[in-house]
Amino acid sequence: MIKINNLNFGYRKNQLLFKNMSMQLSTGHIYGLLGKNGAGKSTLLKNIAGLVYADSGSMDVMGYDPSKRQPALLTEICFIPEEFYLPSIKIDAFVKANAAFYPNFDHPYFTALLAEFDIPVTQKLIDMSYGQKKKVIIAFGLATQAKLVIMDEPTNGLDIPSKAQFRKIMASALTEDRCIIISTHQVRDLDNLIDTVIMLDENSVALKASVEEITNRLCFKRVKELDDKVIYAEPSLAGYNAVMQNFHQEDSKLDLELLFNAVLAEKNKLKPIFN
Amino acid sequence: MNNTFNIQRFGLLLKRQWLEFGKIYLITLAVALGVIVTFYSFSLWGYIAETKPFYERALNFREPLFLIFGFLFITVIASNYFAHLGQKPKAIIDLMIPASTFEKFLTGIFFTAILSTVSFIFIFYVTDLAFLAKLRSVYHSSSTRTSYTDAQGAVAIVVDNLAYFFSKNGPHVYKGLYIIPFFVTSIFLLGSIYFNKFHYIKTTISAMVFSGIWTAIIFKSGKLLFDNRTLINRMGNNGPAKDNVELCLALLLVLLTLIFWSITYVRLKEKQV
Structure with missing residues (x-):
């Protein structure tokens, strides 16, 4: 269209x-x-x-x-x-x-x-x-x-x-x-x-992906400690809200706010995942 | 679907403009009518009430009133027509209406050049008719005078001292005058889309500056061409040369009006929010 x-x-x-x-x-x-x-x-x-x-x-x-x-x-x-x-x-x-x-x-x-x-x-x-x-x-x-x-x-x-x-x-x-x-x-x-x-x-499309595609490739979950798998995390009451690569095809709910901040902060880490 | 002009869509656009601006337009017209009636009452009430003797020159206020107030009325309307496009929220709604730029432009011409001029002439005509009819019922409208302009010498002619404004001032002597309202409104319509704020003042100043520059150029070039030369006029003041000048002047006004309208159309087409 x-x-x-x-x-x-x-x-x-x-x-x-x-x-x-x-x-x-x-x-x-x-x-x-x-x-x-x-x-x-x-x-x-x-x-x-x-x-x-x-x-x-x-x-x-x-x-x-x-x-x-x-x-x-x-x-x-x-x-x-x-x-x-x-x-x-x-x-x-x-x-x-x-x-x-x-x-x-x-x-x-x-x-x-x-x-x-x-x-x-x-x-x-x-x-x-x-x-x-x-x-x-x-x-x-x-x-x-x-x-x-x-x-x-x-x-x-x-x-x-x-x-x-x-x-x-x-x-x-x-x-x-x-x-x-x-x-x-x-x-x-x-x-x-x-x-x-x-x-x-930064003057262009940083991410264009369907919700399904995003949740297939990324996993949004709460973790207690940060490790190498975490792409981006924000502190929360019981640990961290983290974005990780979805290696094990886990089901998770897309957290748009977290994704948005992740894209802005860790563009270089996310780019290869969606390309 | 014709994307340039469709008569049904044009009609819808006229209707939409009228539904949105009609009320304000009618209020403006009512104010204009009030001003004209006030001028007529102020100038003629003493004669209507028969408290003072009537003189023909008592009606001389009509020409400046018609010209000055008429100019103000049509230019204010024209100057406001596209003014809202300078405001983002209004411009978005208007530009997204499914009508072509040409139709939107033609609607502008209709409301500014045609409707405003016709409605002003109408209210002036009605007011003049009402007051003059009353005066004619009180005073003798005609008198006999001696004219010496006839070839046979002194001739007695009947003069209407209480002539209606438009029977006295019809542009039958110079039909080129018909283009004046179109020319004037075309300048102010362009100003309404060209400037984002203070449209009337900015258009007036621009028109004054441009006409000043133009006058200076004409004056200087005239001086350069004709200084120290003798004018030879074999035809008198009413010969074919006069007709040619009048025709050229009318054509020039038509040309300038078309140019101003064309620029307005292009500005409307290129308008971005």
């Missing part, structure tokens, strides 16, 4: 954010895009959505060049930005103004999502809290039935019950012809939701 080839991008000519980045994303997956502040998570999403233009390299989204912003592609992209603006109108007026642009817009689904998120439908959008607005925009985006769903920090501003609702809704929104990319720095919000992890660091 998305083919990124030798992408070079920088907000300043002499300071590239991405250097020769290449990646392919396919349908039927929920990708979790992780990275430090300033690693370029939002910028990569904007490149995919055609909101910024690459300095060089090519970007192919469903056979289109996103920088051309063609309506045929835009109807298939649902972009939920971190910062957004909603006009001072009611939800039905907002839907009336925008839904007609999306030929597959599912009105009953939108209503169901609003009910699930517990949104007061008669209230004006401008009078809603940030979290409520975010839920409206997520519900609208999903109801467009767009094939590519891009979400930048979608759980920011959501309360604890809403985060659980969000995970449930996103899991049910994934279909075989849909690709969902979620960028976040709150990795715990994506637990049990994403099936592929993409980590950005």
Whole structure:
């Protein structure tokens, strides 16, 4: 669905954010895009959505060049930005103004999502809290039935019950012809939701692997003492939370936060394991 | 799917813009109507109430009011149209709407050059009609004067002293004036997408600087070309030379308007968030 080839991008000519980045994303997956502040998570999403233009390299989204912003592609992209603006109108007026642009817009689904998120439908959008607005925009985006769903920090501003609702809704929104990319720095919000992890660091993709692949090759467990097998560890109450190479095909649960820190701290040790 | 222009999508875009900005637009129009009515009331109330004798020059405020306030109205609207694209959250929503850049640009032209001009002319026309109709019911609108411009010498002519604004000031003498609102709004529409903040002030200053430089160039080159030379004018002031100058001026305005619109389109196409 998305083919990124030798992408070079920088907000300043002499300071590239991405250097020769290449990646392919396919349908039927929920990708979790992780990275430090300033690693370029939002910028990569904007490149995919055609909101910024690459300095060089090519970007192919469903056979289109996103920088051309063609309506045929835009109807298939649902972009939920971190910062957004909603006009001072009611939800039905907002839907009336925008839904007609999306030929597959599912009105009953939108209503169901609003009910699930517990949104007061008669209230004006401008009078809603940030979290409520975010839920409206997520519900609208999903109801467009767009094939590519891009979400930048979608759980920011959501309360604890809403985060659980969000995970449930996103899991049910994934279909075989849909690709969902979620960028976040709150990795715990994506637990049990994403099936592929993409980590950005130092101008390129530091890790791109499915959860299954990661847990097949790495083992996440609590150890009392550190030894040579431990790739990365963090002290905990009863010893250490450690990442080790999974020599014995042990079953373990992916700890995204630990993996994230491991990738940043021990990139050289992890690289050969995934290559 | 046509990715450049689709009439149905264009209609949807117009509707979307109207649903989002229509209310503010109507409020702005109501304020403009209030200002025009205030000017008319302030200038004509004494005559309507018959507390002072009516003079024809009492209506002379209309031309500057129409020109200055009309200029302000259409330029403020044009200057605000793409202004929100300078704000990241608003720009993302707008750029991701499934319509082509050309359709988004045409919607801008419709709201700034056409709708704002037509609506201003309409409210000015209605206000003028109401006040002048009242004045005409109070005073004799016509008087007889002697004209000496006729070939036969002195001729008595009937003059309407209470002529409606648009019957007196129609651009029938120089049709090139029709392009002026398009030209003016094209400059401010470009300013609205070119600058990220203080669009109106920055566009006004830029326009002043550019027109100043242009005037200086024309003046200097005119001086260089024509200084110490004698002007030969065989046709008088109403000959074909005058028509040619008027035509050239109109074409120049059309050309400049098209250039400003083209730059605006390119800026919109290249807009990044």
